[in-house]
Each structure stands twice: as structure tokens, then as C-alpha cells.
Amino acid sequence: MSRIQLEGATKRFGGVAAVDEVSLDIGDGEFLVLLGPSGCGKSTLLRAIAGLAPLTAGRITLDGKDITHTPPRDRDLAMVFQSYALYPHLSVARNIGFPLRARGRSKAQARDKVDEVAKVLDLADFLERKPRELSGGQRQRVALGRALVRDPGAFLMDEPLSNLDAKLRTATRSELTELHRRLGTTFVYVTHDQVEAMTMATRIAVLNKGKLEQVGTPAQVYDEPASTFVASFLGAPAMNLLPATLVSRGGSLFAVASELEVPLGITAELPETEVTLGIRPEHLRLGGERRDLRGIVRLLENLGSEEVAHCSVGDTRVCVRGPRPLGLAAGDDVSLSTDPAHVHLFHRDSGRRLLWAPSLSPAPTKEFQV
Numbered sequence: 001m002s003r004i005q006l007e008g009a010t011k012r013f014g015g016v017a018a019v020d021e022v023s024l025d026i027g028d029g030e031f032l033v034l035l036g037p038s039g040c041g042k043s044t045l046l047r048a049i050a051g052l053a054p055l056t057a058g059r060i061t062l063d064g065k066d067i068t069h070t071p072p073r074d075r076d077l078a079m080v081f082q083s084y085a086l087y088p089h090l091s092v093a094r095n096i097g098f099p100l101r102a103r104g105r106s107k108a109q110a111r112d113k114v115d116e117v118a119k120v121l122d123l124a125d126f127l128e129r130k131p132r133e134l135s136g137g138q139r140q141r142v143a144l145g146r147a148l149v150r151d152p153g154a155f156l157m158d159e160p161l162s163n164l165d166a167k168l169r170t171a172t173r174s175e176l177t178e179l180h181r182r183l184g185t186t187f188v189y190v191t192h193d194q195v196e197a198m199t200m201a202t203r204i205a206v207l208n209k210g211k212l213e214q215v216g217t218p219a220q221v222y223d224e225p226a227s228t229f230v231a232s233f234l235g236a237p238a239m240n241l242l243p244a245t246l247v248s249r250g251g252s253l254f255a256v257a258s259e260l261e262v263p264l265g266i267t268a269e270l271p272e273t274e275v276t277l278g279i280r281p282e283h284l285r286l287g288g289e290r291r292d293l294r295g296i297v298r299l300l301e302n303l304g305s306e307e308v309a310h311c312s313v314g315d316t317r318v319c320v321r322g323p324r325p326l327g328l329a330a331g332d333d334v335s336l337s338t339d340p341a342h343v344h345l346f347h348r349d350s351g352r353r354l355l356w357a358p359s360l361s362p363a364p365t366k367e368f369q370v
């Protein structure tokens with residue numbers, strides 16, 4: 001059992017809040033990913049949960065018990081760092097068994113547990129080696145093993161895959177997902193890599209400048225981003241964001257950006273309103289019957305099975321993504337259209353999502369009536 005709850009968690013360094021009133025309920029057995037750009041406070045938040053960076057304000061509970069002021073060693077949480085922090089002069093077996101020996105278990109007890117964990121992590125053949133005789137991926141597994149032997153209530157991991165090359169990272173990603181499923185233990189995992197977040201998380205918590213922007217399943221944060229920040233952080237290339245105007249015509253609403261007119265399929269009389277229109281690159285079609293966005297192809301990117309066309313539309317860059325070949329060349333004129341079901345609308349100033357999407361709710365909400 002390990003449910004971790006944060007209430008108004010705040011950590012200040014001098015006058016600056018690295019973590020700013022974060023409230024988050026991490027359920028038992030979740031794989032929660034803390035995601036955000038460099039400096040947004042991910043590591044600080046994780047270290048606060050571990051007890052390594054005491055909070056300035058707010059509360060942390062573990063299974064309902066207040067642990068805000070509990071020393072790290074009494075929290076029943078195991079931390080895995082980006083730098084593996086292995087003891088170079090100790091064998092793999094002794095590195096893995098270290099926490100057990102430090103807690104006073106006998107050599108034999110430690111050995112049994114180490115063997116069990118080594119089997120889970122496929123390290124049984126390396127137990128007598130020193131860390132320097134291992135590959136980066138194997139070292140990472142030893143660091144994981146050292147956390148695993150303790151049978152902690154939860155694992156806290158800070159960018160554990162960032163020192164691995166691309167191929168190994170992909171392989172270790174699926175190993176971790178598998179391990180999580182097998183153990184059923186709570187994982188709190190820090191990364192700035194949206195692919196890691198999307199593929200491994202049961203829920204993603206997106207942080208921006210110390211504040212929580214959105215918490216949701218990978219599908220929720222991708223399909224219904226709560227803000228332009230989340231919309232542009234998840235997805236590669238990022239969601240296209242265009243200045244647009246909401247216009248009522250004969251009682252029906254349209255989002256108008258340059259020559260593009262998207263009928264929103266709702267009836268409402270609104271004064272003209274400035275918004276930001278979001279369309280993911282995979283939701284733009286080349287040509288179409290509707291009124292289109294007109295642009296010029298500037299650059300084509302070959303992604304293997306897919307291709308991305310970077311186009312300029314007025315002063316805005318717009319990306320289109322589709323199966324390769326798209327049949328375009330740099331310098332081509334293009335017209336782009338979209339399906340109204342796939343547009344996102346954001347408040348022009350605050351960047352917050354206007355709580356409406358044609359497929360999700362039939363009527364504009366109060367917040368939508370800007």
C-alpha cells in the first residue's frame with residue numbers, strides 16, 4: 001500500500017518557489033510521471049517526497065500518515081537517481097545488497113534477496129563484476145536492483161534513463177513498464193521526455209514553473225490539453241497554435257484564422273472573441289472542400305514511415321504530419337483543412353482551454369462564453 005498525497009506542497013529557495021502549491025493524489029500502484037521542461041521543479045518535488053528537500057509549506061502524507069517532517073530513511077520510499085550512484089569498488093551483488101546490510105540483515109539473508117532481485121532484473125550473470133565492467137543499461141539495472149531489494153512502498157525515479165542511448169532507452173522503457181506491472185508498486189517517475197511519459201505513465205502530471213498545469217491519463221493530456229503550455233509540450237511536432245476569432249453567423253459559431261473557417265457545430269450568439277486555435281499536425285489534411293488555410297511549404301522532414309511538412313501561413317509556422325510521401329516539395333503552395341472534431345480552443349490571454357469540444361459536450365460551458 002502506498003498512496004502519496006501532496007497538499008499545497010511548496011518549496012522555496014530564497015524568494016523563488018521551485019515548487020508552488022502543488023496538490024496531487026498519487027494512488028496506490030500508480031505509475032505517475034512528473035513531466036515538464038528543465039527547471040520546472042520536477043526533481044525538487046520528487047526530492048520533497050523522498051524527504052531530501054524539506055517543504056517550505058504544505059503537507060505530504062503516505063497512506064494517510066503525515067510524513068512532512070519524517071526523515072528520508074523512515075519513509076519506506078526508494079529513490080533511483082539519474083547518475084546511478086553505484087559504489088565503484090563493490091561488486092554488483094554487494095551494490096545491490098548494500099541497503100540490506102546497512103539495515104543489519106545477515107549476509108545469508110541479503111544474498112537470498114540479491115539473488116531474487118538479480119533474477120527479476122536479468123543480472124544473475126553479472127553479480128561478481130564491478131560497475132565499471134558493465135554497460136550503461138546494466139548499471140542502471142543495478143541501481144534499480146538496489147532500490148528493489150528494500151521492497152519499498154514506492155519507487156521515486158529521477159530521469160533514470162537519460163544516460164542511456166536511444167535504443168537502450170526504448171528497451172529499458174518497456175522493461176520498467178513490465179516491472180511496474182509485475183510489482184504493482186507505486187512509481188513516481190520524473191522526466192522531461194514526453195515519449196517516456198506517454199508510453200509508461202498511468203497518469204501524467206505536467207509542471208510549469210513549479211505549478212501543476214494538468215494531471216491526467218496520457219490520452220487526456222494529449223487529447224484535451226488544459227492549456228497552450230500542455231498542448232505544445234506534448235506531441236512532436238507540437239500542436240499548431242494560430243490566432244483566431246470566434247464569429248457567430250446566423251446563430252452558428254465559426255473559428256476563423258486567416259482564410260480557414262472551422263464550423264464548430266454549436267449554436268450560440270457571441271460577440272466576436274479573440275481565441276487561440278489549436279490543431280495537431282496529424283489533424284491537418286492537404287486540400288479539402290472546406291475553406292482552407294493557405295500556406296507555402298518551407299521544409300520537409302522525413303521521419304521514416306511519416307513525413308512532416310513545415311509551412312508558413314502568414315506569419316505563423318504550421319506543421320502537417322502524414323504518411324510518407326506527402327507528395328510535396330519545398331516552395332509548393334498548399335491548402336490545409338481540418339475536421340471540426342479535432343480543433344482545440346484556448347483563451348487568447350490566459351492560454352487556458354475553453355471547456356468545450358464538439359465530441360465531448362453538446363453545449364458551450366459557462367467558461368466558454370468568454
Ligand SMILES: Nc1ncnc2c1ncn2[C@@H]1O[C@H](COP(=O)(O)OP(=O)(O)OP(=O)(O)O)[C@@H](O)[C@H]1O
Pocket residue numbers: 013018036037038039040041042043044045192
Ligand atoms: N538547492 C537549490 N538552491 C537554489 N535553487 C535551487 C536548488 N535546487 C533547485 N533550485 C532551483 O529550483 C528550480 C527547479 O529545479 P529542479 O532541479 O527541481 O528542476 P527540474 O525540473 O528537475 O529540471 P531538470 O529537468 O533540468 O532536471 C530551478 O530554477 C533551480 O535552479
Ligand SMILES: [Mg+2]
Pocket residue numbers: 042043044
Ligand atoms: Mg531534475
